[in-house]
Amino acid sequence: MGKSQSVNSALLQGFCTFEKFCEIAGSASRNAPDKVHFVTTRSCYVRGVIDLHFISASVTSSCLRDTMSLLRFLLLSFAGASTALIISPHVRAHVHRRSAGRAPAPAAVASMAKPTAVVDTAAVEGLRFMTEEQARAVAATHGTPAFVYSEAYLKQQARKALAFPNAYGLTVRFAMKACPNAAVLQTFMRLGLHIDASSGFEVRRAIAAGFAPDQISLSGQEVPADLGELLALGIRFNACSLRQLRRYGELRKGARGVQLGIRFNPGLGSGGTGKTNVGGPSSSFGIWHEQLPEVQRLLKEFDLEPARVHTHIGSGSDPAVWQRVAGLSLALCEKLPTVTALNLGGGYKVGRMLADKSTDLAVVGVPVKAAFEDFAARTGRKLALEVEPGTFLVANAGALVTSVHDVVTTGEAGQTFIKLNAGMTELLRPSLYGAQHPAILVPAAPEAKTSASIFESDAKRYVIVGHCCESGDLVTPAPDEPETLLARNLDKGVAVDDLLVIEGAGAYCSGMATKHYNSFPECPEVLLDEAGNLHLIRKKQAVQEIWANEVPYTPKS
Numbered sequence: 001m002g003k004s005q006s007v008n009s010a011l012l013q014g015f016c017t018f019e020k021f022c023e024i025a026g027s028a029s030r031n032a033p034d035k036v037h038f039v040t041t042r043s044c045y046v047r048g049v050i051d052l053h054f055i056s057a058s059v060t061s062s063c064l065r066d067t068m069s070l071l072r073f074l075l076l077s078f079a080g081a082s083t084a085l086i087i088s089p090h091v092r093a094h095v096h097r098r099s100a101g102r103a104p105a106p107a108a109v110a111s112m113a114k115p116t117a118v119v120d121t122a123a124v125e126g127l128r129f130m131t132e133e134q135a136r137a138v139a140a141t142h143g144t145p146a147f148v149y150s151e152a153y154l155k156q157q158a159r160k161a162l163a164f165p166n167a168y169g170l171t172v173r174f175a176m177k178a179c180p181n182a183a184v185l186q187t188f189m190r191l192g193l194h195i196d197a198s199s200g201f202e203v204r205r206a207i208a209a210g211f212a213p214d215q216i217s218l219s220g221q222e223v224p225a226d227l228g229e230l231l232a233l234g235i236r237f238n239a240c241s242l243r244q245l246r247r248y249g250e251l252r253k254g255a256r257g258v259q260l261g262i263r264f265n266p267g268l269g270s271g272g273t274g275k276t277n278v279g280g281p282s283s284s285f286g287i288w289h290e291q292l293p294e295v296q297r298l299l300k301e302f303d304l305e306p307a308r309v310h311t312h313i314g315s316g317s318d319p320a321v322w323q324r325v326a327g328l329s330l331a332l333c334e335k336l337p338t339v340t341a342l343n344l345g346g347g348y349k350v351g352r353m354l355a356d357k358s359t360d361l362a363v364v365g366v367p368v369k370a371a372f373e374d375f376a377a378r379t380g381r382k383l384a385l386e387v388e389p390g391t392f393l394v395a396n397a398g399a400l401v402t403s404v405h406d407v408v409t410t411g412e413a414g415q416t417f418i419k420l421n422a423g424m425t426e427l428l429r430p431s432l433y434g435a436q437h438p439a440i441l442v443p444a445a446p447e448a449k450t451s452a453s454i455f456e457s458d459a460k461r462y463v464i465v466g467h468c469c470e471s472g473d474l475v476t477p478a479p480d481e482p483e484t485l486l487a488r489n490l491d492k493g494v495a496v497d498d499l500l501v502i503e504g505a506g507a508y509c510s511g512m513a514t515k516h517y518n519s520f521p522e523c524p525e526v527l528l529d530e531a532g533n534l535h536l537i538r539k540k541q542a543v544q545e546i547w548a549n550e551v552p553y554t555p556k557s
């Protein structure tokens with residue numbers, strides 16, 4: 001099925017058809033013909049976005065209702081303002097609005113409406129925590145590609161998370177899947193963070209890094225084979241399905257204390273992309289909220305008293321949906337009288353590109369704190385709060401230093417490609433989600449380039465690709481469209497051996513790559529300490545280690 005077909009069918013399942021939506025948009029246009037500009041196009045991005053208020057929403061079958069409501073609201077309520085609306089019939093809708101009182105020049109509107117295949121980020125993006133000299137020092141000392149993490153940035157984010165508004169106590173758990181290197185785990189451990197683990201193996205890794213078992217909470221899709229042993233060590237366990245709850249009951253019949261939590265799917269989800277939305281009817285994560293009676297029956301059967309309710313609805317969640325889910329989760333706590341803590345998961349949005357918005361924990365937490373207080377006033381139960389961010393703590397604290405390995409062109413009407421010496425083997429998010437990461441050019445030498453190498457390119461617009469033999473190994477896809485090429489304006493020509501630093505690479509990059517594809521070894525990881533010194537925290541893998549576990553077999557003939 002083609003992409004547009006699949007989206008059309010998503011629209012038909014939702015609260016209105018695409019045609020109906022066009023009708024709503026059209027009538028807003030007619031009411032204020034010179035104020036609202038409506039255009040449908042496949043991939044349409046605005047250059048020079050600095051003074052535009054930018055709202056982007058994913059149109060998937062699970063969040064269509066919210067998106068359509070959002071668009072309807074914007075179209076009708078902004079009819080008095082100067083508005084340019086660009087709809088992608090595939091998967092996204094973008095609303096671009098000039099700030100109040102500054103009508104866009106007609107030429108600017110016209111250029112917004114024109115589909116372009118370039119996103120101009122060179123003017124606004126820069127290195128986040130390294131200097132150019134430090135990036136070159138990483139390359140000189142550890143080679144490229146190499147991940148670099150900023151100790152200062154990690155600590156800054158941890159302190160922000162520890163200040164999360166709460167009424168009756170807070171535990172912050174690092175969702176270690178985001179960046180599981182021991183040096184990162186230990187940095188957070190020293191500041192008092194605990195751990196959210198997603199598998200028995202992550203539990204073992206956190207213990208090896210120095211965490212006490214009772215600081216580790218396991219919420220996984222798969223029950224570890226050694227669950228009994230891990231429970232005996234004292235880890236906390238969130239049952240994420242009825243089968244998991246039964247398994248816990250078999251192992252810990254009649255147990256009391258704080259070990260057991262129940263992860264619910266509260267019926268609502270929200271993620272930065274469809275693939276990171278883990279709540280609602282399309283998601284397999286957690287026990288469906290309407291199955292509460294079955295949970296209660298199992299608790300009775302195994303004589304168990306859960307201490308926690310847990311919900312996590314996605315990564316890059318809409319703060320408003322997250323706040324609603326906090327209310328739904330409190331309602332579940334009310335039905336489980338032994339519960340003393342509510343874990344609201346992670347998912348706080350972090351802008352990796354400077355134009356993207358980040359969630360301010362100090363703001364989103366305030367109404368949730370008030371809801372805990374209301375709950376206490378109503379029930380007499382003062383629930384502690386747990387949160388377990390991953391992205392928020394590490395996304396912008398990490399960068400991938402790569403080298404430009406080659407520059408190729410497909411002619412006048414085609415593209416100029418930069419080939420990196422890294423790709424989906426280190427950074428899968430662009431290929432998987434159409435995720436956007438800043439790409440910052442750092443010339444190989446500080447002085448101006450003098451050579452006229454045949455590999456040097458004067459082009460300024462580049463599609464950046466990875467080193468795997470896979471056309472999907474794309475570093476610069478269009479947002480949410482992993483298969484659509486989107487050139488970046490790097491503002492200056494690129495030469496082989498220049499460095500390209502991929503920012504926003506701290507979360508779900510090193511830990512989530514297609515490790516060993518094309519037999520590329522795992523690259524090193526480096527920590528930039530607060531004094532500006534570089535420390536190797538993971539060695540580059542020796543190529544022989546890739547096949548070290550293979551067992552020889554000699555074919556008979």
Ligand SMILES: Cc1ncc(COP(=O)(O)O)c(C=O)c1O
Nearest residue numbers: 175312315346347348389390391
């Ligand atoms: C159960 C759970 N908690 C927390 C997180 C962290 O999410 P994020 O990195 O978006 O904060 C995840 C991520 O998938 C998760 O599955």
